[in-house]
Amino acid sequence: MAKTETLSLRPRSPGSIHPMASLRGLLREWLPRQRWFAGKDRPVTDVALLSMTELHPGCLHLLVHAEHAGLPAHSGTPPSGDCYQLLLGVEEQLPPRLSGASVGRAQEGPLAGLAVYDAFHDPRSAGLLLERLRRPGAEGPLRFENDASVAVPPGLAPRLLDAEQSNSSIVYGDTFILKVFRRVQTGVNPDLEVPWALARQGCTRVPAPVAWIRTTCPDATLGVLQPYLHGASDGWALALRALATDGDFTAEAHELGQATAEVHMALATALPTDPRSENGPLAAAMTERLGVAAHCVPALQPYVRGLRTAFDTFATCAADRPVQRIHGDLHLGQVLRADGEWFVIDFEGEPSRPLAERCSPESPVRDVAGMLRSFDYAARTRRPWHPEWAERCREAYCAGYADRAGWDPRAEPQLLRAYETDRAVYEVVYEARHRPDWLPVPMAAIRRLAARGG
Numbered sequence: 001m002a003k004t005e006t007l008s009l010r011p012r013s014p015g016s017i018h019p020m021a022s023l024r025g026l027l028r029e030w031l032p033r034q035r036w037f038a039g040k041d042r043p044v045t046d047v048a049l050l051s052m053t054e055l056h057p058g059c060l061h062l063l064v065h066a067e068h069a070g071l072p073a074h075s076g077t078p079p080s081g082d083c084y085q086l087l088l089g090v091e092e093q094l095p096p097r098l099s100g101a102s103v104g105r106a107q108e109g110p111l112a113g114l115a116v117y118d119a120f121h122d123p124r125s126a127g128l129l130l131e132r133l134r135r136p137g138a139e140g141p142l143r144f145e146n147d148a149s150v151a152v153p154p155g156l157a158p159r160l161l162d163a164e165q166s167n168s169s170i171v172y173g174d175t176f177i178l179k180v181f182r183r184v185q186t187g188v189n190p191d192l193e194v195p196w197a198l199a200r201q202g203c204t205r206v207p208a209p210v211a212w213i214r215t216t217c218p219d220a221t222l223g224v225l226q227p228y229l230h231g232a233s234d235g236w237a238l239a240l241r242a243l244a245t246d247g248d249f250t251a252e253a254h255e256l257g258q259a260t261a262e263v264h265m266a267l268a269t270a271l272p273t274d275p276r277s278e279n280g281p282l283a284a285a286m287t288e289r290l291g292v293a294a295h296c297v298p299a300l301q302p303y304v305r306g307l308r309t310a311f312d313t314f315a316t317c318a319a320d321r322p323v324q325r326i327h328g329d330l331h332l333g334q335v336l337r338a339d340g341e342w343f344v345i346d347f348e349g350e351p352s353r354p355l356a357e358r359c360s361p362e363s364p365v366r367d368v369a370g371m372l373r374s375f376d377y378a379a380r381t382r383r384p385w386h387p388e389w390a391e392r393c394r395e396a397y398c399a400g401y402a403d404r405a406g407w408d409p410r411a412e413p414q415l416l417r418a419y420e421t422d423r424a425v426y427e428v429v430y431e432a433r434h435r436p437d438w439l440p441v442p443m444a445a446i447r448r449l450a451a452r453g454g
């Protein structure tokens with residue numbers, strides 16, 4: 001039986017004999033290099049321990065707080081930063097197959113001289129995680145829970161997904177997929193809450209949660225196991241394939257519009273809606289986000305005036321449709337096609353927005369705008385640029401949406417323009433932070449959208 005030890009949930013001081021004394025320096029270097037690390041634009045000043053649980057000998061589950069500079073330590077104000085989930089393996093020698101997962105060799109403290117690695121890459125640790133989910137229970141602050149009506153067989157072979165992700169996902173025997181949230185925020189993660197509510201609603205467009213991991217300190221969701229759609233292709237790969245072969249994507253885009261509307265209708269039934277009376281507060285939030293974005297990415301500054309007109313016009317429009325729970329970060333990479341049907345995944349929302357904001361009701365047009373921006377992204381990967389390809393997909397997608405929803409997003413152009421602008425602004429910040437080579441893609445949209453207001 002694995003030894004489980006839960007250590008103090010309070011940050012430890014450097015120099016103590018706690019394993020964190022060995023890990024703090026390594027993590028300060030390693031965390032900012034990870035794709036899923038959110039604070040790449042600010043140096044990490046410290047890594048504080050929130051909880052540590054030994055899941056099995058040599059495998060530590062950690063919640064750490066990466067702190068960023070900005071506030072003096074003695075000010076009494078909590079340091080800024082984010083909480084991250086880690087699974088670390090500790091070995092005398094790192095097996096060559098895990099060399100890509102190395103965090104480093106500990107130089108000090110009780111682990112001095114030992115190799116530390118990201119154990120989500122280790123099939124043994126990944127396999128043990130699934131075993132824990134098959135047998136619900138507690139381990140320190142961790143809770144392993146499942147839907148008892150779904151049988152998960154033992155011994156499914158794990159493989160860590162090699163995808164550009166905001167989190168980390170492990171596929172088990174091509175049957176289930178476990179997504180472990182890397183940045184952890186207090187509360188129920190919408191990627192558990194929303195698919196669960198949709199499953200209860202009978203919506204089959206979204207894989208239903210089968211098991212999940214939570215922590216009680218702080219209360220937060222750490223991971224969700226879902227059925228794996230074997231043989232599925234994501235919408236992004238399919239769109240690029242179509243573009244490369246001059247293939248038409250309008251039939252798929254039309255069906256995708258229908259699928260989006262079905263998910264929206266199920267969400268409006270499964271979770272609370274709100275009869276919005278005015279657009280002013282939403283427009284003000286968009287304007288504020290634009291200001292913050294232009295501060296972070298100065299290339300946006302010449303376009304602020306033109307872009308603002310989209311939000312100003314939106315503020316004066318009638319708010320005649322209730323707001324509801326939506327996907328929140330809908331794009332071609334969030335939809336999977338399997339057996340000729342579209343499925344929607346990843347209901348976390350835009351990763352950089354606070355959890356409360358991501359869970360609050362919004363206009364479904366935000367999702368429509370996200371997908372329309374995605375057609376533009378796909379069209380821009382091709383030289384020469386094919387704007388008419390994106391335009392055809394856009395028309396087909398909206399027509400498909402209108403077919404099912406009974407209202408056409410194109411009938412509300414001011415709303416659509418405001419949400420497309422807000423989304424393009426988000427994308428500029430996202431790309432500047434995570435993939436600077438992609439920045440020209442949303443910047444091209446920014447120029448086009450700003451000119452419409454010029």
Ligand SMILES: Nc1ncnc2c1ncn2[C@@H]1O[C@H](COP(=O)(O)OP(=O)(O)O)[C@@H](O)[C@H]1O
Pocket residue numbers: 161163164165166167168169177179207226227228229230232234333334336345346348
């Ligand atoms: N149920 C599923 N079946 C098949 N593949 C999946 C499933 N869920 C996710 N994936 C694959 O995992 C990738 C990452 O999943 P996603 O939930 O978008 O993670 P992240 O939030 O980290 O970006 C997806 O692009 C898709 O290829």
Ligand SMILES: O=P(O)(O)O[C@H]1O[C@H](CO)[C@@H](O[C@H]2O[C@H](CO)[C@@H](O)[C@H](O)[C@H]2O)[C@H](O)[C@H]1O
Pocket residue numbers: 164165166236329331332333334346350351370373374375377378427430
């Ligand atoms: O990691 P997530 O899938 O939750 O979403 C984040 O990363 C996406 C990129 O991987 C990013 O999407 C942007 O690039 C896509 C092409 O790679 C494009 O289809 C999307 O339209 C565009 O927004 C997404 O914004 C971000 O939240």
